Amino acid sequence: MDGxxxxxxxxxxAGAQVRFMTAGSxxxxxxxxxxxxxxxxxxxxxxxxxxxxxxxxxxxLASLTDGLEAERAQGITIDVAYRYFxxxxxxxxxxxxxxxxxxxxxxxxxxxxxxxxxxxxxAVRFDGxxxxxxxxxxxxxxxxxxxxxxxxxxxxxxxxxxxxxxDAICQAFRAATEALGASAIAFVPISAxxxxxxxxxxxxxWYAGPTLIEVLEATxxxxxxxxxxxxxxxxxxxxxxxxxxxxxxxxxxxxxTGDEVAVGVAAFPTKVASISVSGRTAAQxxxxxxxxxxxxxxxxxxxxxxxxxxxxxxxxxxxxxxxxLDETQWSPTRRYKLRQGTLETQALIGRVRSVRDIAxxxxxxxxxxxxxxxxxVEIATRDPLLAxxxxxxxxxxxxxxxxxxxxxxxxxxxIREVL
Amino acid sequence: xxxxxxxxxxxxxxxxxxxxxxxxxxRLHRLEAEAIxxxxxxxxxxxxxxxxxxxxxxAVLLHVAMKAFAPAKPPFALLHIDTGHNFPEVITFxxxxxxxxxxxxxxxxxxxSIRRGSVRVAGESASRNGAQAVTLLEAQNELAFDVMIGGAxxxxxxxxxxxxxFSHRDAFGAWQPRAQxxxxxxxxxxxxxxxxxxxxxxxxxxxxxxxxxxxAREEIELPSLYYAHEREVVRRDGLLMPVTALxxxxxxxxxxxVVVRFRTVGDITCTxxxxxxxxxxxxxxxxxxxxxxxxxxxxxxxxxxxxxAMERRKLEGYF
Numbered sequence: 001m002d003g004x005x006x007x008x009x010x011x012x013x014a015g016a017q018v019r020f021m022t023a024g025s026x027x028x029x030x031x032x033x034x035x036x037x038x039x040x041x042x043x044x045x046x047x048x049x050x051x052x053x054x055x056x057x058x059x060x061l062a063s064l065t066d067g068l069e070a071e072r073a074q075g076i077t078i079d080v081a082y083r084y085f086x087x088x089x090x091x092x093x094x095x096x097x098x099x100x101x102x103x104x105x106x107x108x109x110x111x112x113x114x115x116x117x118x119x120x121x122x123a124v125r126f127d128g129x130x131x132x133x134x135x136x137x138x139x140x141x142x143x144x145x146x147x148x149x150x151x152x153x154x155x156x157x158x159x160x161x162x163x164x165x166x167d168a169i170c171q172a173f174r175a176a177t178e179a180l181g182a183s184a185i186a187f188v189p190i191s192a193x194x195x196x197x198x199x200x201x202x203x204x205x206w207y208a209g210p211t212l213i214e215v216l217e218a219t220x221x222x223x224x225x226x227x228x229x230x231x232x233x234x235x236x237x238x239x240x241x242x243x244x245x246x247x248x249x250x251x252x253x254x255x256x257t258g259d260e261v262a263v264g265v266a267a268f269p270t271k272v273a274s275i276s277v278s279g280r281t282a283a284q285x286x287x288x289x290x291x292x293x294x295x296x297x298x299x300x301x302x303x304x305x306x307x308x309x310x311x312x313x314x315x316x317x318x319x320x321x322x323x324x325l326d327e328t329q330w331s332p333t334r335r336y337k338l339r340q341g342t343l344e345t346q347a348l349i350g351r352v353r354s355v356r357d358i359a360x361x362x363x364x365x366x367x368x369x370x371x372x373x374x375x376x377v378e379i380a381t382r383d384p385l386l387a388x389x390x391x392x393x394x395x396x397x398x399x400x401x402x403x404x405x406x407x408x409x410x411x412x413x414x415i416r417e418v419l
Numbered sequence: 420x421x422x423x424x425x426x427x428x429x430x431x432x433x434x435x436x437x438x439x440x441x442x443x444x445x446r447l448h449r450l451e452a453e454a455i456x457x458x459x460x461x462x463x464x465x466x467x468x469x470x471x472x473x474x475x476x477x478a479v480l481l482h483v484a485m486k487a488f489a490p491a492k493p494p495f496a497l498l499h500i501d502t503g504h505n506f507p508e509v510i511t512f513x514x515x516x517x518x519x520x521x522x523x524x525x526x527x528x529x530x531x532s533i534r535r536g537s538v539r540v541a542g543e544s545a546s547r548n549g550a551q552a553v554t555l556l557e558a559q560n561e562l563a564f565d566v567m568i569g570g571a572x573x574x575x576x577x578x579x580x581x582x583x584x585f586s587h588r589d590a591f592g593a594w595q596p597r598a599q600x601x602x603x604x605x606x607x608x609x610x611x612x613x614x615x616x617x618x619x620x621x622x623x624x625x626x627x628x629x630x631x632x633x634x635a636r637e638e639i640e641l642p643s644l645y646y647a648h649e650r651e652v653v654r655r656d657g658l659l660m661p662v663t664a665l666x667x668x669x670x671x672x673x674x675x676x677v678v679v680r681f682r683t684v685g686d687i688t689c690t691x692x693x694x695x696x697x698x699x700x701x702x703x704x705x706x707x708x709x710x711x712x713x714x715x716x717x718x719x720x721x722x723x724x725x726x727x728a729m730e731r732r733k734l735e736g737y738f
Contacts, residue, residue: 017449037701060616079581079596079597079599080581081577081580081581082573082580082581082623082624083574083580084573084624084626091446100583105601106599109583109601109602109603110602112602112603112604113604144456183437196601209595210641235456235460235462236459236462237457238488238490239491240490240491240493245490247459247487247488248456248459249452249455249456259660271436278448278451278452278455278486279486279489285736288449288452289448289452290451290452290453290455290456290459290487303462322509325601333713337610339606339608340606341606395604398603399606400603400604400606407608407610407611407612408600409600409602409603409608412601412603
């Protein structure tokens with residue numbers, strides 16, 4: 001069964017790609033904002049606009065993204081919805097993430113495939129002092145995962161476009177995120193419902209900055225992963241007669257025929273004999289390419305092994321940040337399955353160093369890991385892992401933990417330090 | 420390839436520069452690389468099946484799968500759930516591709532499920548799209564497939580927009596949208612328990628236009644009814660209904676011969692063509708990009724019934 005586009009099809013010819021997620025507390029208007037972006041960037045078909053008719057004259061913009069019956073019934077977003085749209089300059093992937101604390105793990109899912117987080121703050125509900133806990137949690141997770149932050153102060157029409165209120169929210173956000181070592185690249189006062197400063201310019205005379213879509217279009221491209229050290233985790237070994245072809249995707253770096261590379265945990269040096277990208281012979285391949293390689297010398301290398309640059313290091317003990325995503329809390333005696341790149345091995349969490357307090361972002365001592373906790377822990381693994389820090393090499397500095405019995409995805413992990 | 424760039428340039432203003440054309444090429448390259456990565460992940464499973472209907476999305480999926488494992492063959496069986504309500508061109512195409520790729524083709528039919536009593540239909544001409552889910556799960560069970568690969572895309576429909584690339588199905592084959600596993604980076608969780616299976620959608624992030632641009636770039640063959648042809652139709656409820664043995668002309672209706680193409684190909688009783696003279700993939704792409712009305716709901720009667728029609732079918736095991 002095949003299908004056509006639900007939204008207006010994205011032009012494959014659009015320019016650079018920006019992947020962004022929406023975050024913020026429940027009811028702050030994230031889904032409405034996405035509806036507004038789609039509507040005003042002319043990404044909707046006429047009949048879809050017709051189907052948005054809510055009560056009275058107002059369009060029910062949120063109904064575009066709340067795709068599940070349960071969501072429409074409860075008026076909240078449970079899981080991430082992915083949407084695709086384009087402006088003449090940029091093609092966008094939106095991950096519309098839920099705000100409800102119970103569904104934080106789905107927000108983490110959205111963050112892991114995004115470059116930017118648009119954090120929506122409800123100007124009406126701001127008490128003049130602190131951001132809502134879930135807003136803080138989202139800012140913390142987005143910053144931890146290396147996303148750029150954009151703050152959209154929403155419902156400004158309901159506070160009469162008060163500059164004082166806007167400034168106070170910006171101030172509270174800056175104060176809150178300082179401890180994270182993160183800062184927002186922009187603050188934009190908007191009304192998602194009325195359409196101010198989202199795609200078209202708004203009514204606040206005092207605001208001369210860019211609209212939200214302009215900020216998104218100008219999002220600085222992440223440092224090119226092609227310049228980083230080579231990491232090619234092997235997915236499988238194909239055979240062509242007697243030749244062994246190593247198939248996988250470059251998580252970072254560039255590889256050319258004749259390059260010296262380090263194969264596997266023992267880092268055996270050898271040369272790249274040939275490269276094929278998407279079925280065609282090529283002289284080089286870049287980060288993101290799915291390739292097959294042949295090597296000058298056959299080495300003991302199978303699925304889970306890595307072809308890397310000569311400086312590669314492996315280790316078994318790390319300090320990592322974990323987002324605990326399982327309803328079953330961490331058990332110190334259990335060995336979790338750990339996946340880094342294409343390798344699956346076992347891991348033991350030796351010690352919980354601290355769990356972040358969501359109010360202050362400070363680390364507090366803890367001995368348990370529960371659903372939605374963000375923690376710094378020490379882990380040890382059965383097989384050596386790439387000693388890549390997430391901040392340097394996000395493709396291989398990231399890992400996940402699976403529960404060995406229920407197979408649930410238990411945690412998202414990021415390597416901070418090698419012990 | 421040169422031709423592709425030139426045709427790209429005709430598509431939008433944004434691509435009238437070489438950079439624009441390159442960006443289009445870069446986009447398809449990125450989507451293809453991602454799909455190849457996902458397909459190669461499936462070497463992990465013992466008994467994978469690629470759901471192959473002969474439709475355009477599954478034709479693209481099969482094309483990418485052949486690249487992903489070249490020079491070897493993909494370790495996949497092709498599985499078609501036959502509603503018995505097919506367009507003959509599509510079945511011919513299905514069989515031809517199975518022979519060309521050398522992959523084993525398994526066909527299980529809704530008709531057999533009806534005979535067994537696991538499916539009941541209102542009448543001969545009632546849509547069998549919903550019933551497909553039952554037959555699909557019966558086939559999964561009978562042949563012990565641990566992963567079923569589909570060409571579904573997130574841009575097709577609201578419930579699909581929520582689905583993971585690796586979508587876990589419990590022992591009843593049901594999707595649990597409220598308890599999906601988190602899916603982090605591309606570190607997919609492939610694990611399943613006994614009796615469970617995985618549905619995997621390598622084209623999740625493609626849009627309809629991407630599919631057409633890729634078909635054009637790669638010169639992927641499709642059943643002829645995707646391109647402009649003359650067909651006898653009646654106009655009903657604002658849609659064009661093809662006149663076939665299963666969907667005859669009603670007495671009060673007048674049939675006419677119209678130049679049409681199909682945007683989707685499914686159960687003959689609920690798949691409607693649109694008026695079009697697009698006779699190759701590039702022309703279809705141009706039309707797709709300039710469309711202002713119509714969507715899945717405009718060509719597929721089964722999704723018009725209820726806003727949650729797709730979600731409900733998916734809960735019961737539909738893909």
